Amino acid sequence: MDDKPKPVSPPPPTPDPLRPIIAPRPTWRSKASNWFFGLKPADSVLKRRAAGLVDKLEIAEHLQANGTYVDIGSGTGHIPTQIARRAVGLHARFVCIEPVSRPTKRVLHRMRTRTDGHVHFARSIGNRLPLPDGVANGVSAFFVLHHIPYPIQLEVLAEIKRVLVPGGLFFLWEDTPRNEREFLANEVWDRRLNFEPRSEPHFYRSGDDWQKLLTESGFEPVNQAYYEDHSRRRGEGLIRHTGFVSRHTPASHG
Ligand SMILES: C[S@@+](CC[C@H](N)C(=O)[O-])C[C@H]1O[C@@H](n2cnc3c(N)ncnc32)[C@H](O)[C@@H]1O
DSSP, X not given: OOOSOOOOOOOOOOOOTTSOOOOOOXXXXXXXXXXXXXXXXXXXXXXXXXXXXXHHTTGGGGOOTTOEEEEESOXXXXXXXXXXXXXXTTTOEEEEEOSSOOOOHHHXXXXXXXXXXXXXXXXXXXXXXXXXXXXXXXXXXXXXXXXXXXXXXXXXXXXXXXXXXXXXXXXXXXXXXXXXXXXXXXXHHHHHHHTOOTTOOOOOOOHHHHHHHHHHTTEEEEEEEEXXXXXXXXXXXXXXXXXXXXXXXXXXXX
């Protein structure tokens, strides 16, 4: 037997698990909505809305230096851009998960010029986050979960817990109708705002139900915010929106 030590080749460099991000693939529908949402008036409305939502939840106060933040269902990217705008100087990293849409040119420009620039996009879904365990200091999902069937919402919550560091935060905004009438009004509102087909189903929960589910799923309440819209169409009623900041508490829930 030959006892001479064999030359050992150096190990391949460890790839950054957050780096190999799939570029979003446009469809005709996403191209059309991208065009519309990229127009200047639509862009300014969406930018202001995103900034308001981020500030109502006081997200800036929770952002950490060198943190990693994941946004699920980023749409055209206004939400993660506004969060990243509030993290300038912190060298934080942002990962945007979105199955269909892609950021508009204006949003991309804003991301490149007005944030630290560590923003990546992945084409994926909330219950299959392309991230390793325990890497995220925060995960946001704004008005996404009501598009996802109830049993899959639970999978998304489990996936969020998987990628969060212990004590990491979950930032959630949802449409939160309280009864059947408000549920139906919310559907009409949602379809009109998002150009959804009439067949698009919605899986809303009330604010109390969300809070209960979050607590049962191992998320401890930190902060809550609320606002309402009033549909201009007669008889449609109130559209309620509730925001939640919750802390992942693995000690009590495994
Ligand atoms: C109403 S839009 C909200 C976009 C953005 N979060 C905002 O508030 O401006 C809902 C987004 O969720 C995305 N979405 C739908 N199902 C999803 C899923 N299973 N996982 C992740 N995102 C999803 C849609 O493609 C869409 O971009």
